[in-house]
Amino acid sequence: MKFTHLIEINDPLNPLIEPLTSEQLWRGLVLRAEQPMLFVPHLDECQILEKSMECVTRELRYGKVVIRDIVSYLPQLQVRYQVPAQEDIVGSSLTMTIEQPQPDALFVRFSYADDGVETEADIDAEEKMYVEFRRSAYLQSDIDTVRIIRELADAGKLD
Numbered sequence: 001m002k003f004t005h006l007i008e009i010n011d012p013l014n015p016l017i018e019p020l021t022s023e024q025l026w027r028g029l030v031l032r033a034e035q036p037m038l039f040v041p042h043l044d045e046c047q048i049l050e051k052s053m054e055c056v057t058r059e060l061r062y063g064k065v066v067i068r069d070i071v072s073y074l075p076q077l078q079v080r081y082q083v084p085a086q087e088d089i090v091g092s093s094l095t096m097t098i099e100q101p102q103p104d105a106l107f108v109r110f111s112y113a114d115d116g117v118e119t120e121a122d123i124d125a126e127e128k129m130y131v132e133f134r135r136s137a138y139l140q141s142d143i144d145t146v147r148i149i150r151e152l153a154d155a156g157k158l159d
Helices: 022-034 125-154
Strands: 002-010 045-051 055-062 065-074 078-083 092-099 106-114
Touching: 002 125, 022 055, 022 065, 022 078, 022 092, 022 106, 022 125, 106 125
Parallel strands: none
Antiparallel strands: 002 106, 045 055, 055 065, 065 078, 078 092, 092 106
């Protein structure tokens, strides 16, 4: 499955939205990787196993399910989550890319991919429903991520 969508962060035509700087947005995206319990409500525990300027290796626990992943950084531009295949989990990735097409405009492109079925033509109706559910959940999670980043910025925690 592949799924990509764009969330507008700053809208120069909407004075009701407090603009974020690209630095605040970057710090928020890194914080999501390094302190995911602020962003993921059903996460029971996160252990950072290794950390460098380029990446972190994590172990996430959701009840009895444990997932290891690697989060890598392209500073001020991109955060990439890579989940290698493990136990009953297929390999997958999430890439969050900051886009600034003009000085006052700011977006984040969220791109998901997994090692499952390549095309939707290859899946049945039940699986298509599951794929649509996942896409909806990803979109809501990403909207929540941006909301939390805004809340952290408003509280002065991203400066």
